Amino acid sequence: MATTLTINGEQKSFDAPPEMPLLWVLRDILGMTGTKFGCGIAQCGACTVHIDGKAVRSCVLPVSAVRDRAVTTIEAVGNSPAGAKVQKAWLDLEVIQCGYCQSGQIMAAAALLAATPNPDDSDIDAAMAGNICRCGTYVRIREAIKQAASGRQS
C-alpha cells in the first residue's frame, strides 16, 4: 500500500503494510539506518524518533498511526536549535562509547530540551529513564544535557 510521510521535512513515498512499525520503514525501506533497532518492544529507547517534536519509539509505532504528523530522525535532528546544542555537547563531553544507543539518547535529549529548556535532574530522569545504555554512559549523558541547556562550554 503506497504511503507518504513527511520525514525530516521531505515527502517520502513507499509501499509498506499499514501495521509495519515506522522503524522498519526507516531502516529497511528508506535506508535511513541512523535510527537503531534494540529491543523491538519500546523498552530500550534505541529507536527513538520525533513525531511532531515529541520522542516516540519507532519500533512499536505502526506506520499507519503516523498519519500526517512530522517525523524527525537522527539524520536531521541537528537542524533544530535543541538538537544542534545536544549534538555539540555530546561531542564536547565525548559522551559516546560504543554508540549503539546514542541516536536514541540524542533524540530523547533533544525532545526534552525543546519542551523543557532548563531541566533539573528529575526532568532528565522523567525523559531519559527509558533510554538504556549498556556501556553506562549515563553520567556523561546527564552532564551533556545540562551543558546543552546552559550553553556553557566545557
Next chain:
Amino acid sequence: MRILLSLAVIVIAAVGIGVWIVRGPGPLDFSGGSKVAVADYRAGKPTGVPAALEKASLVERGEYLAKAADCMVCHTKPGEKEFAGGLAFKLPFGTLYSTNITPDKETGIGNYSDQDFLNAVQRGKRHDGAMLYPAMPYPSYTYMTDEDVLAVKAYLFSLPPVRAPAPENTLAFPFNQRWAMLFWSAVFNPDTRFAPDTSKSPEWNRGAYLAEALAHCGECHTPRNLGFALDNRKKFAGAVTAGWRAFNISSDKATGLGNWSDDALVSYLATGHALGHGSASGPMGEAVDQSLSQLAPEDIRALAVYLRSVPPQPSPDLPATTAPAAPASHKDGVTPDARGKMVFEGACVSCHGWSGESLVSPMATLTGAWSVNDPAATNVAQIVISGTKRYTPDGALSMPAFGNAYSDDEIAAVANYVTARFGAKGSKLTAKDVAELRQQTAQ
C-alpha cells in the same frame, strides 16, 4: 409420624424457597413483555445468521455462530491447534482444562451424534453421560436454537481432527464429584430455548439472542450467587473473572454504559476500543478479536440496542466519573509512590505519556479507561503482568508482558502510581495482591 411428616414438609419447603431465592430471575426476565417461541415470532428473525449469510452453507453458518459464541478462545491453548482444548482455568478449588472439540474420534467429539452435541451444549451433559462443569457456559448456550447448535456442530465436524487428550482436572473434593453437577444443573440451568419478547423490537430480540445465548456476556459481566451461578438481580453489574475485572455494562449512567454514545458502544464492541473509553485487553480483548470483531455490523448494532435496555446497576466501589487527562509534566499531578514513578518512567511513559494520552496509538491512551479508574487496580496489574496483543484495523498492537521482568512489589507500586496519576482514586495494591492475581489468569 405426623411430626416427622410435617418436619419433612417444612424442610422441603425451606429448601425450595432457598433454591428459589438463590436462583433469582432469568437473564431476560427484566424485559417484562410477553414471550413467545421463536417459531411463533413473526416480526423478525432473532436467531441464526445475518441476512447476508442466510443462503450460505450449513458449515459457513456454523462458523459464524461458533465465532459469535466464542468457542475457540476457551477451547484452544495458546500456541496449540485451534479447538484442541487444554486451556487451564485456575479456580480457587483446583484447575479445570478445556476439552478437545475437534472431530477426533478418540480425544475429541468425533463420536458425538446430533443429540449428544445438543445435550452437551444446552444441558451440560457429556457423550458418556457425565456432567460438564459450568466453566462451559451451557446455562447461556441453552438459549440457542437446536438449529444453531447443530450448525456449530457441522462447522466443528468440517475441521481436521486433532489428537489431543485433555489433561486431567485437579479439582479438590467435593468439587471433583461430577455427579453433583446434576443438582447444580437442575437448579441453575433453565434448559430452555430463547423466547423473543413481543413488546420489543426485532433488533432488540436479535441483540438479546446474541448477548445471552451466543456471546454469553453475563458469564463474566454478571456477579455470581451463592451457588456460583449468575445473579441476574445484579445483571451486568460487573464481576472479577479469571483474575480480570469485567466492568459494569448495565445502563448505569455513572459506572455503566448509560453515558456512552451509540458510536462509542458500537466501536468498542467491534474493535475493542472507543475514544475516551480506553481499550479492551485480557479476556475482553480476546472476545473482541476472536468473536465480536467478526460479527456483521447489524449484529453489533443489535447488541448495542440490547445492552442499552438492561436496567442500571450501580458499581459503588467505582468513582462517579473517570478522571480527565493527567498534567503533561511529570512534576504535576499526584506522585504518591516514588518507586512506582521510577518503574513508570523507565518502562511505561514512552508509549503512554505523562498525560496518559498516547503518542503511539489512541488504543494505548489511558485517559477515560475504567481500568485506571478502578481503585482495586485489578486490570492495571494484570496487563502489566501479562501484556496484551490486539488485532486492530491498523494491524496488531501489543504491550509487552512485564510479569517476569518486575517483582510483585514493583508491579504493585507501578499499578498504584498509574491509578493515582490517571484515575480518580489511587489503588493500594500490595505485593501479596499481585502474587494472587498472577495465580488467577487462565493459561
